[in-house]
Amino acid sequence: MKRTSRDIRTANRYEVLRQIIAASPTSRQELAAATGLSLATVATLVGELLDLRMITEVGFEDSAGGRPRGLVAVNASGGALIGVDIAETYVHVELFDLGLNVLARAEEDMRPGESRPEQVVGHVAAAVGSVVAQAGVEAARVLGVGVSVPGQVDRTTGIAEYAPNWDWHDVPLLDLLSEYIAYPLYLDNPLRACAVAELWFGAARGHGDAVVVNLGTGVGAGLVLGSGLHRGVSNSAGEWGHTTLVLDGRLCHCGNHGCVETYVGAPGIMLNLRELSPRSPLLHPEDQTATIDALARGVAAHDPVAVKVVRDTARYLGAGISDLINLLNPEVVVLSSWVAGRLGEPLLTEVREAVARHALRRPLAATEIVLSPIPTDPVCLGAATFALEGSLQSVGQRQAKHRTTPARSRTAPAS
Numbered sequence: 001m002k003r004t005s006r007d008i009r010t011a012n013r014y015e016v017l018r019q020i021i022a023a024s025p026t027s028r029q030e031l032a033a034a035t036g037l038s039l040a041t042v043a044t045l046v047g048e049l050l051d052l053r054m055i056t057e058v059g060f061e062d063s064a065g066g067r068p069r070g071l072v073a074v075n076a077s078g079g080a081l082i083g084v085d086i087a088e089t090y091v092h093v094e095l096f097d098l099g100l101n102v103l104a105r106a107e108e109d110m111r112p113g114e115s116r117p118e119q120v121v122g123h124v125a126a127a128v129g130s131v132v133a134q135a136g137v138e139a140a141r142v143l144g145v146g147v148s149v150p151g152q153v154d155r156t157t158g159i160a161e162y163a164p165n166w167d168w169h170d171v172p173l174l175d176l177l178s179e180y181i182a183y184p185l186y187l188d189n190p191l192r193a194c195a196v197a198e199l200w201f202g203a204a205r206g207h208g209d210a211v212v213v214n215l216g217t218g219v220g221a222g223l224v225l226g227s228g229l230h231r232g233v234s235n236s237a238g239e240w241g242h243t244t245l246v247l248d249g250r251l252c253h254c255g256n257h258g259c260v261e262t263y264v265g266a267p268g269i270m271l272n273l274r275e276l277s278p279r280s281p282l283l284h285p286e287d288q289t290a291t292i293d294a295l296a297r298g299v300a301a302h303d304p305v306a307v308k309v310v311r312d313t314a315r316y317l318g319a320g321i322s323d324l325i326n327l328l329n330p331e332v333v334v335l336s337s338w339v340a341g342r343l344g345e346p347l348l349t350e351v352r353e354a355v356a357r358h359a360l361r362r363p364l365a366a367t368e369i370v371l372s373p374i375p376t377d378p379v380c381l382g383a384a385t386f387a388l389e390g391s392l393q394s395v396g397q398r399q400a401k402h403r404t405t406p407a408r409s410r411t412a413p414a415s
Ligand SMILES: [Zn+2]
Pocket: 241, 242, 243, 252, 253, 254, 255, 256, 259, 261
């Protein structure tokens, strides 16, 4: 797909706001230095963000005899963003201010067999209503709602094309939600939500190339390439969980055998435990969360079975992550989502050792492997970021309509 001058302008607007959120208050000169954009471009973009009331002027800093530099900061109360994390067993919704601080949370449990689209939509609508009421924000201040749903999604049409765990096919999710929710809606999946959360607020910030490995019930890799989210031609890049790790290995729900996910997703880790010690008290057959928690406690207490299961899981992960490192040569690999959060440092240590045995020396030397530093639900945060990006993008569309010269007739890119 061709990158238009409007795309570049939108990417620059993201970059400037990202930097302001990271380092408020800041001056236009600091923003130019941090982003590599010209001072004139930064001044224009800062002007747009001020017009939108997303940022605000907060005085001046002394600059050793020169003209005092104006400072800008995020206008946290300038709007609200909502992030929706629809997972296999729950719907989690958070409402954020523009500094991306959580102002309200709501969670709805979904019992097995409660996953028909209209049931899920009902849970989302209830939780969104709840966070808006709790935070006491005016409806007009809500800039948008980002919705993350597992599986393949078409973000342009708002259709959940395929959610394997629920057997959803071509569900018009955003149309269904728009019957209950009046705010602008943005759909994507948890892989991309976690990647965008790391890019804006976490370990991928400031890195051109990063891989965000999502370890949950499902597994995948969110890809940040050239400082932007890599989506692929049909928004399905990053399905690393369904690449083959073991020929003729475990059956995967995607229909293939030996997928990465079947060894390192939560159900795969449970199977690693069951194969090692079928009657282990660590095993909670119907409860992934309880089993992963028991393993984490077991490792902390030096339980040999728990230690072995985490090591075995890390061996599979290490082989898979080495593929990503050899293929993409990223600066950072971030381990994200709830399984990585709960198994934490012991898993990270084992993964680093395993990767060192498989990856090529040169790309390995350039890569850091870290745990996600985001302390809250990264999927909610990333989903809310989609709403933020969406509102920044629609600014560009509105401005393009008002321009007398159509952007595409220009020869020089409007950087
Ligand atoms: Zn698979």
